[in-house]
Amino acid sequence: MEECPQHIRFVVAEARNFWPEFIAPDVSKLGECxxxxxxxxxxxxxxxxxxxxxSELQPELSLTSDEVALAWSVINDHYLTDLPLLYPPHVIAVMAIIVAVVFKPSQTSFHGTAAPLAGAMRDGGMNILAALGDKNGAGPPPRIQKLxxxxxxxxVDIRAVIECTQELVSLYEIWENYSEKHCKELLGRMVKSKNLDK
Incomplete structure (x- = not known):
């Protein structure tokens, strides 16, 4: 892309470093794509x-730098799903802001291990629901009330925002259970059982 031009040979070489079993050394294949x-x-x-x-909603919603960083991470994660193909960018941005402000999973969940992320989002959602149903009138925190x-x-299409949030929670739940070592073992067994290793 224009913002970050890279020579096609460099892209193929880097991809082969990460996924040697999937990337062919043929540069023309990437050009065809x-x-x-x-x-x-x-x-x-x-x-x-x-x-x-x-970036445009940050001053309007008084988002802190931590919330913006967390929302940015959520946006980065959404590219691992089909959400960019199904929903407009402003819906994705609003979903990321909601996740960052309302659910507030810990920063280490996003940048370190993804294991506690879906659970943190569930807990945050339950806390908000409890605050909304509070008979004493305390209600949710002012930041959430403002949002x-x-x-x-x-x-903004609230239904679309909810669907995006559910899709992202599903992604994080999959990440909780994902083990690369286990996947490699399963693939190895499958290759051996089908005699594909010869």
């Missing part, structure tokens, strides 16, 4: 992404 992508996009090479919306008020006044 590039043309297929441009064709699929009907040569419209302007791609909108959620980062700009996040809920903003969402109610905005024209």
């Amino acid at each position: 590039e043309f297929a992508l441009i064709s699929e996009m009907n040569s419209q090479l302007i791609v909108h992404h959620p980062y700009r919306t996040l 809920v008020s903003w969402l109610a006044e905005s024209e």
Whole structure:
């Protein structure tokens, strides 16, 4: 892309370092993928992404730098799903803000191990539901009240935001149970059982 141009040989070499069993040394294959992508996009090479919306909403919602960093991580994670193909970027940005402000999983969950992430999101959601149902009138914290008020006044598709959030929680739940070592063992067994290693 224009923001980060890399020579095609360099991209193939780096990919082969990470995934030698999947990436062929043929540079032309990557070039074919590039043309297929441009064709699929009907040569419209302007791609909108959620980062700009996040930056625009930061002052309006008084997001802290930690919340912005967490939302940015959530946006990065959403690219591992099919969400960018299904929902507009502003919906993804709002979902990331909600995850960062409402659920507030710990930063180490995003940058270290992903294991406690889905659980932290579930716990955060349960705490908010408990605060909303509180008969003593304490209610949710003012930051969350401000976010809920903003969402109610905005024209953002709440249903789409909820679906995006559920998809992301599903991703984090999968990450909790993922073990690369176990996957390699299963693939090795499958290859041996089908006599594909010869």
